[in-house]
Amino acid sequence: MTTRRTSLLASLALLAMTASWGSTFFLIRDLLERVPTLDFLAVRFLVAAAAMLLVAPRAVARLSPESRRHAVVLGGVYGVAQVLQTAGLAHTPASVSGFITGMYVVMTPLLAAVLLRTRIGGLTWVAVAIAAGGLAVLTLDGVSMGYGEAITLMSAVLYALHIVGLGAWSDPRQALGMSIVQITVIAVLCSIATIPDGVVLPSTGADWASVVYMALVAGAAAMLAQTWAQAHLPPTRSAIIMSMEPVFAATFAVWLGGEPTTLRMVGGGLMVLTAMLLVELAPRRKVQGQGVSRDSMACCAPPCGHLAALSSRVTP
Numbered sequence: 001m002t003t004r005r006t007s008l009l010a011s012l013a014l015l016a017m018t019a020s021w022g023s024t025f026f027l028i029r030d031l032l033e034r035v036p037t038l039d040f041l042a043v044r045f046l047v048a049a050a051a052m053l054l055v056a057p058r059a060v061a062r063l064s065p066e067s068r069r070h071a072v073v074l075g076g077v078y079g080v081a082q083v084l085q086t087a088g089l090a091h092t093p094a095s096v097s098g099f100i101t102g103m104y105v106v107m108t109p110l111l112a113a114v115l116l117r118t119r120i121g122g123l124t125w126v127a128v129a130i131a132a133g134g135l136a137v138l139t140l141d142g143v144s145m146g147y148g149e150a151i152t153l154m155s156a157v158l159y160a161l162h163i164v165g166l167g168a169w170s171d172p173r174q175a176l177g178m179s180i181v182q183i184t185v186i187a188v189l190c191s192i193a194t195i196p197d198g199v200v201l202p203s204t205g206a207d208w209a210s211v212v213y214m215a216l217v218a219g220a221a222a223m224l225a226q227t228w229a230q231a232h233l234p235p236t237r238s239a240i241i242m243s244m245e246p247v248f249a250a251t252f253a254v255w256l257g258g259e260p261t262t263l264r265m266v267g268g269g270l271m272v273l274t275a276m277l278l279v280e281l282a283p284r285r286k287v288q289g290q291g292v293s294r295d296s297m298a299c300c301a302p303p304c305g306h307l308a309a310l311s312s313r314v315t316p
Helices: 004-022 025-031 037-055 065-089 094-101 104-115 122-139 147-169 172-193 205-229 235-242 245-255 263-281
Strands: none
Touching (some): 004 235, 004 245, 025 205, 065 147, 065 172, 104 122, 104 147, 122 245, 147 235, 172 205
8 A cells, every 4th residue: 555655755746757757848848949840759758768777677578568558558559649639739829839738737536536446526526627727827818619629628638647547557667667668659649740841850959859858858757757656646646736837837937048037927827826726735545546557447448549838838
């Protein structure tokens, strides 16, 4: 059973991962002026996969066949979500894309309830509502539903499914190998998406430095932290912690990107922070999904299985 101390360490790991995602916002916004989005994603995840394989070449071989299959499915879900979100961004205002993608914080408890038969407490639903409201304040400037919004919503469902899947299938003893497989599958999917137009590589040392940072810190290390942390945390709690990403994105944009502080940043950020504190300080009765077989997700996983919504929300 997950101890309180381990649970706290997992929450801190997930928070650090989310902070690393937020730190990439202004880097991505600058880089994408010169490198197409899908090309950037392909290069980023290829670098991350290569680095992880060099550091731990035997980690994948040590995976059980079951964990290897699960990691392939999870990587596929995440990779398809990345491609869908990118395609949606071409037809959707960035602020709207950021808000719709952030709705994984609402979809995660719904999917956990259906797929894992998890009982979601009233306080958790309050936290989910507050987090969703905070995301709206941080990112939203109006919304309508069209093609771009629809496929972006599909990506949000897949991000939520990835969180729920990790909660059901993650094994802390095999976190490294599962992370490598996931990153590799994501890299392959993003690379396939670049085939029609070819790949444009970064052209300067500064651009490559940004890509390497986002590949190693906000890519490889972040995936490892998430995979390990979600072996110890309920999916809904993980999603609410991860909703801190736009708060970190806004913080780094002000601190390092020179953007002004606004009341929306402060108000939305405080709402998301309040939601996170609610789920962290609430009494623990039972870990969501605890006692559910890790095979219980097998029948629910799709057969093939967060890029930035370039405003206040940036997904790795």
